[in-house]
Amino acid sequence: MSAQKPQPSYLTTPVLLLMAIACGLCAGGNYFNQPLLHSISVSLGITETRAALTVTVAQVSYALGLLFIVPLGDKFERRQLAVGLMVLAAIGQFISGLAINSSMLFAGVGMAGLFSVAAQVLVPMAAILSAPSRSGRAVGMVMSGLLTGILLARSVAGLLSGIGGWSTVYLVSGVIMLVIAAVLWRKLPSSRSPQNHSYLSILASLFTLLREQPRLRTRALMGGLGFASVSALFSTMALLLAGPAHGLNDVAIGLVGLVGVMGALMASMGGRLADRGLGDTVTAVSVVLLLLSWGLLWLGHDNLWWFIAGMLVIDLALQGIHINNQTTIFALLPQARSRLNAVYMTSYFIGGASGSTLGTVAWTYGGWGGTCLLGAILAVMTGMATWADRKVKSEIQRQNPTSAVVTE
Structure with a gap:
């Protein structure tokens, strides 16, 4: 009597919701600075024009991450990649929140923006690890979290700034991202592309x-x-x-x-x-x-x-x-x-x-x-x-x- 072929294990709704929260935190973090520019300029003693450059730094860093990091989801083990990127993005948030000058702030915002593309590793991962007949639902659920995070980021940043200053949202976000990353590490299954491409061949x-x-x-x-x-x-x-x-x-x-x-x-x-x-x-x-x-x-x-x-x-x-x-x-x-x-x-x-x-x-x-x-x-x-x-x-x-x- 032949052994039955094991049935594939698909992502559950709670895990998809966790991925949605992670995507919202990652993507939303790039928008924290937009309502805080005046407070940042006063706190760090820089012009509002220089403070506004943090918006550009976040956008450019994110674009670079899309081009040079996201494709690695087809080379490396995806759970390790997504969680590792979240940890690095959290470190960037901490650097931003602890910044004592504009150079430190630019470094933190740039680091957070570059590695926040963890969200764009998690989105295709949701499709890969879901039942074929439910992949659209999985992508939609995770994307709901990402988009909600972007839309809520400005309001949350303004609220926390009123409570503890402009840096509060960066420090709180960093802590929450580390917690979510740890839970994802425990809950996400391993996922790797069957093909092993070189990095240059992936970019090409x-x-x-x-x-x-x-x-x-x-x-x-x-x-x-x-x-x-x-x-x-x-x-x-x-x-x-x-x-x-x-x-x-x-x-x-x-x-x-x-x-x-x-x-x-x-x-x-x-x-x-x-x-x-x-x-x-x-x-x-x-x-x-x-x-x-x-x-x-x-x-x-x-x-x-x-x-x-x-x-x-x-x-x-x-x-x-x-x-x-x-x-x-x-x-x-x-x-x-x-x-x-x-x-x-x-x-x-x-x-x-x-x-x-x-x-x-x-x-x-x-x-x-x-x-x-x-x-x-x-x-x-x-x-x-x-x-x-x-x-x-x-x-x-x-x-x-x-x-x-x-x-x-």
């Missing part, structure tokens, strides 16, 4: 993947354009809300921004729908919502409730696009998920940075109407990229009618 393969996977190109373009549209809002909303039309203070503006948390929490639902084969439908509806949101935001120029409605819709739209993009690319080459994610997320954040810059220019020359027009144009371009992705998918199915079709 990023360009190979981009060249050989047309749906990676179209989905990366969709993600970048969609995030650019939303970033045009994030870079200018404070200017509108603090202006004469609304006259809100920093605390009130932060509370308005929390509306986006509801959109982030919907990411899990988008993943569940993708598992049911409705990814194409969710993506199309999300693109329509992205365009619609800019109409609501335009009405929000003089009416706060219209603005809040637009904020909610635009976050729902972004998460619908983003989660289905990741579910789709992870299914292209399961053995290269970390590298696929690195390519996609690099495009995603390039789009975000471009949208922020263009949003500021549109505000300068066209006011809120100019910003809304830019956002709508980027939404239309996202729709065009979605149409191109549909054509690519149809062409792949036509050329390989007997192959398995990926249903995002």
